[in-house]
Amino acid sequence: MIFSRSPAAPSVRLLRRALTQVRGHFLRSVAWAALRQSAFLAMPWLLGRAVDEGVEAGSPGGALLYGGGFLAAACVEYAGMRGWQLWATLADNRAGTWLRTRLLKAILAVDTDTLQRRTGTFGDLTTRATRDVDTVLVWIHGLTTWVVIGLTALVLVPAIGRLDPLLLLVAAATVPVLLVVNRVFPPVFGRRAEHLAAAHGARGSAADELLTALLPLRGVGADHVLVERHHRHSAEVTRSTLRLATVGSVWEAVAFAVPLLAVTAGLLAGGLAVADERITVGALTTFVLWMGTVSLAVNAMIARLGDLAEARIAAGRIARVLDLPDPPRPYVGLPERDVLRINGLTVTRPDRAPIGPLTLTATPGEWIALTGPTGSGKSTLLRAIAQLVPSSGTAAFGDVTLDTLDPEQLHRLVGFVPEGPLLLHGTVTENLLLPGDRPPAEVAAAAHTAGLDLALAQLPDGLDTQVGERGGALSGGQRQLVTLARALLRDSPVLLLDDVTSALDAGTEAEVLDRLRAATADRIVLFATHAPAVRARADREITLAATPGTAGTEPPVPGARGTAPAREQEPLHG
Template sequence: MRLLAGCLRGSAVLVTLSVLGGLVYQLALISMPWLIERAVDRGVVGHDDGALLRWSLAIVLAGVAAAGAEMVLGWFATVSGTLQGNRLYLALADRISALDTRALGRFGEGDLGMRGTRDVDLVRIWLMGFGSFVTGLIGFAVMIVAIVRLDPLLAVVCLVCVPPLVWINTYWFPKRFGKANTALSAAHGSRADAVEELLSASAAVRGIGGEPELVRRHATRSAAVSEHTLRTARISANWAALSPFVPAAALAAGLGLGGLAVLRDSMTVGGIVAFAGWMSMLVMWVGVLTLRLSQLSQAVTAARRLQEVLTIPPAGAADSGRLMPRQGTLTAVRVSAEAGGRTVLAPVSLTARPGELVAVTGPMASGKTTLLRILAGLATPAGGTVHFAGTSFDDVAPDRLHARIAFVPQRPVTVSGTIADNLRLGADLTDDDLREACAVAALDGFLAGLPDGLETEVGERGSTLSGGQLQRLALARAVLRRPAVLLLDDITSAVDAATERTVLERLRAWSEGTAVVCATHREALLEAADTVVTLKEPPAAAAPTTQETEEQVAHGG
């Protein structure tokens, strides 16, 4: 509820304007039965053409006012909901980008996607309906007061329906609907994870006959989504049907009693028409309020899921506010890492100065990728410290850190679009800038042979590019940012020896003021490096080792 209240405060002016529009709409709408009552009693029954004309004109004006006010309500409600939905999405994206691997490990990729789409949309939809919810409650109260003024007996009939309506709409169905919707949201997240696995792992397991298991897992989770959707829909349908039934039954009873009152001349014909109009509105607004309450229940569930991510403290939250220099030395002192109760990176130290090339090597499972992720600020070490230009990573906000340290993974990720889109990533860069970066990454020859050049589509997940081309595209993308430290995770593993030599030569010429750290097992890179850090395979025991496991060998020293 605090998150939802914060969204309302964030668009307080827009929400207020939508509520004011809704109030005018409600008052104009509620005035119509009263105006009709006057037109019937004084114009029709009283045979007064002038009165009939005046009251008919008043009804038309009330209708125009209601239409204009509803436009105001809808406009400002839509704007406020859309703005806050976008802000919530950006806040979620910012927090996810600031979390380390350990924190993100609590959520699946598909589940995070559902939180950023479905859950944000549920909050946005509730925000868009907030104005009509508030004014609907006010209109509900005003209509009851109007009926009380009309006739005490009809007021009793109207008030009798209030307790069951309150019980139905504030306790019985919200409680059941909220529980069912929470289960549905979890099922959607679980299925989204299965979809992500099916898309990303299908090609890898197809050749060994594992794809049917991924399909079966997706089918099972889809069946769970269907089951929870039907359960939620049944509760929603019963809620939507029972809520209007109560005031509809009161309307039937009121028409019977009101008709008898008209026959006894204790009520006018216009009075019974006004009562029928107000009770019909009551039925309609009970349906609207029921919808808004169900949206509130969904929004609360969605907000709870969003806060599970937003309330996680980001890595490097204790920002000292210090500016990061454009160049500096990267230093790691006895950093280690653990996962699942075992050591995955034994304590290791290294130093990378501007213009130096540091190679990190070692056997499989020795923690080369883990070390690079720690140096990039993407993972938190279990022990040890990392500094850039004398400043600890713990004292730097992630966005400031990532502006100086670039990480290129062994399996790069592309975005949908062209090669230029993947290089720019929204930055203001010219085509010449892109071509220069491609030249550093030895991608210029491939680019020159493409009919569309930089405007070539990369395809789904980079399907039109080979593994080596993807690696060099990711390298060019990092080069464009001119980082102080460039971390490369075996980025020449998918290229031939000649291309590797070209990449090394151009990278060394480019990196005069940049420290380059590369995890590799390739001889060419190890020979070209200024310093080689050799990792040893960590012990199998869960307890972290206390023995230094790195070996630094300075070429020529």
Template sequence: MTTTPAPPAPETREGLRLLTACLRRRAGLLGLAVLGGLLYQLSLIAMPWFIERAVDQGIVDDDSGALRTWALAVLVAAVLAALAEMVLGWFSTLSATLEGNRLYAALADRIATADPRALARFGEGDLGMRGTRDIDLVRTWLMGFASFVTGVTGFALMIVAIVRLDPLLAVICLLCVPPLVWLNTYLFPKRFGAANTALSAAHGRRADAVQELLSASAAVRGLGGEDALVARHHARSAKVTEHTLTTARVSADWAALSPFVPALAIGAGLALGGLAVLRGTMSVGGIVAFTSWMSMLVMWIGVLTMRLSQLSQATTASRRLQEILLPGPGEKPQSTERAALPATGDLIARELSVALGGRTVLPATDLHARGGELLAVTGPMASGKTTLLRALARLTLPATGTLTFAGTPLDTARAEEIHQRIGFVPQRPVTLSGTLADNLRLGAGHSDEDLYAALHTAALDTHVRALPEGLDTEVGEGGTTLSGGQLQRLALARALLRRPAVLLLDDVTSAVDTTTEHLVLTRLRTWAGSGTALVWATHRPAVLDAADHVVTLPAAGAPAPTEERVTTGG
């Protein structure tokens, strides 16, 4: 699969804008996570202070009552820390999962409805990586956002606690800050970001190679071209390995050096604090508290380092997502205000045309699809029949003209509502790995009776009932266990289950015999009744004879399409 060169990626601020929008959408849940995180940090910071009191007042002063009191305080703080961490984890995970699912849906919707010219520069494998790995990186960062905020707050509170303990020890602690800031906000984020950007691009290129290897190997095997595809996959996999190791080296250096700085401070503070204890200017409990707080600092630095690396990864990933989500070069941004679509209505196209690569692939076309009627679209090869159906389904954006459903312009409607009202069955349908039932339901709660009813309309129920495992029969990758005609009718049944107001059919009986075609036609007209409009791109005489109206598309460069009312059939 060849792709056009990609334009420059969106700047870092575009990636940060996406991350900021994610935070705003989940502000309520993240706020609860932050509250849990703050209680967690306060409980942890309080524990060394309680231990200090237990050592000085209970052990050193030989006061068992004080020892029991402060030991109980440590226990209460530990319980609060555990409960608060549960709150932190629950709301962080919930917000990240919800936002990740929203990004999945937004990306899928964008890919389904975008102008193909806007996506032509991306390979299928690369799009898959953006919809999986990149969204997962954003989700992982969002899951750790609350702990990052509360960790920074805990660091500041710990500095205050050490100042209260001994100003000299606080100076030692503060001396850690400049190198930590330099390491964690400049040196390693810059190096890690560059390495991760290269790694993400390498993953996308390798995914393209995998997709090409799987989809094209059968076609080139007889030509001796499979070795070239395998070699390309190996070369791109080697690049992934190279960039993975580079990213891992930067990450390992970052993870090692960041905690090393406060570890040095622990050694220096322990020496100075020990001397202060010997001089009698600091208590034994105080040096225990200092050591505990500095040990926490080492742990927090490790967590903060991980969160900063996740931010770097998420920024790179969000830039890649914005390349898809934002309008491409020359593409008009869609309005944020969306009109609601009625449940039923006529689909009307006026002067609808489509151009790709500066060439008109569909001339200006008028079409009126009414509920309960069958409208056939015909024409010579490459006249634009499939392009017209894709434009009617808003899977291809028209160059000129208007398209309305029940009087509402579709360019003002929400994409999900368009998909609910207008169904599209391609000539070469896509199947999922799984059973027949999985491919029909697509996650919806249809009963087996519903599935068989749809299969009956598609004239496939007899075949499915005859299978040993019925609806539980595995379809196989790419639908290899079904014939071409069976695949078309399976996709038709899947669309029928959604009960759209308009059903667009792209030559769905091209691979079946005339007897089966007659069954499909008869049952479809009964199923549609007076509610659903059928728009059928075809060259089959039986469909044309059964149609209420026929739109004939001209060959490229010929006069405009014509529509005629059919008085025979339908």
């Protein structure tokens, strides 16, 4: 149970915490819902009294008095409903912000390998942050309904008993049937909801792959593979949805039919009671309307139980992200510039040869080229320095190891530009300002250093050019330079650049590298590269062997130049 004091599953703990975050809004919605339901339950009684005054007693004045009371109760019911929905909506909006913020922080706080191992692909992360969060919000929004259901039972049981004990017996006969129905269906509904959530996650992953790789695969005639995979996952979503809907529809239909049968039986019993003059016509009217309320309450209860089953599945999927280990990473005082020390940095993955160990010391102003054959682990080691993959050994800035830093402080200290640039829909400027606002002069300076003035020279809108979905309106080289300029805007003391000039022509590459060299005179820059132009400008070159985990060397690059004298290349010791 959600509110049990016994040790709870992660999904239940998350639902409790989400509700705790919005308890003020939730309690206000409860108060308004109680007011609304009190007025709603009073309306059938007032209507019944109006009928009795007009028909039985022949008193138009009495009928008008109770009729006015009925209208007043209707106004209170309307106001209560408005207040209920207002505060319930504010509660689920606040809970949604809290959940998505926690998801984002958790994703940023851990390395990508751990995240994928625990949660699946990044497309599935999108499903958790959208559909799963929305499912939890539906549960929070409807939670106040349980107060309405409880108040309905509390009021109507004695009220119907006072009308006539036989009518109460008819209403009570529905209880054991409903208990059996709600014992049988929820487990089946929950299992099928879990299958549907997994199917949505798989389709999200397939959609992410489709958007990312469709054009490259279309170029070799293999795009149909991704399209067919997406179709298969979409078909599974359809099948899972239909299976869930089948259970839900039968569950709701059975639960809805039981109170209707009780109303029918109540009408027969009530008609006999009216004939025997045990109750009045107005009392029978009140009973019928109250049984309609019971039917509504039962339907609401079925819907809320379904919401709970789906919310627990969704919360469990979210909790697998939030429960990832979060090591203590306090903010610490860091100098603006210091030495980067890498000692024995090694990446080990299941069923693969280890990459490393990498050992180096880099001072501000140095450019170090990390070279080696394709697959030797250059990109992986850069990601390990950026704390994006698990590794052994140490990476430290001055006396502070990077894995002890708060994620935000780490990302400000170490700027990482991956080989595959990521751009969001919008203009070039909007993509440059994703890390935060900067003065126009700083944006222009970073764009100039990265060579965007050269790359965008043929585009009339310049930095206001729309990049398209995932940067698809720009060339590969233009996308690389946008991400390079974005990293420069953060003014990180350490820059990790993964083959960022691989898509540039030789002339543009040389100009960009010369500008970058001048702009990073006080920063540490590590390149993963094959490019001769980068290697020629590097102060040192560290060569990885073809087989990761073993020593490897390459002939020194003649004429290496930079702000420091050219030195012997530094091999990776195995």
